[in-house]
Amino acid sequence: MINDRQFLIDVAKMKMPFGKYKGSFLIDLPEHYIVWYKNKGFPTGKLGKQMQLVYELQLNGLEDIVREIRKKF
Template sequence: MIQPDKEFLIKLAHTKMPFGKYKDRYLIDLPEYYVVWYHNKGFPKGPLGQMLETVYELKLNGLEELIRNIKRQFPK
């Protein structure tokens, strides 16, 4: 995983899923099984894929609260 910068993490904290069953849910709040499914299937190309890959790594390491804290500290 590439070390994300501050702006990337702030954007990730405020990004919602743009489509599908979990449309409009914050990426960090997606169910773990769904993010694992994307990991196995392949993440989409582009920024959304990078964010989902980061969410996967955060969930894998139990660090979801880090993003929730960022969302509170840097409101949109």
Template structure:
């Protein structure tokens, strides 16, 4: 349970490490940018996993849950 909590906190506070949106929270990235990654292929590793989850959250209208976690931390 604690591991899942920390995973969500990490996701909520993760920032884009490169590009036009460098240092923006992943959850705040524009939807078109996340869709572009989905179509091109997400990067390997942790960032790719996080972006894929952000895509699913945005697709299902759940990004406010992650933003709420970020605001509490």
């Protein structure tokens, strides 16, 4: 449970480290960009797992949960 909480906090604070959207918060990446990664294959490691979560959150319209977390941290 603690790890899940920390993972959400990390996603809320994480910015895209490269590419066209470098410096943008992951949760604020355009949906088409996340979907493109979903089809191409997410990066390996923690960034890929974070992007997978962003994909699921965007798919279900739950991005605001992460944005609220970001405001608190």
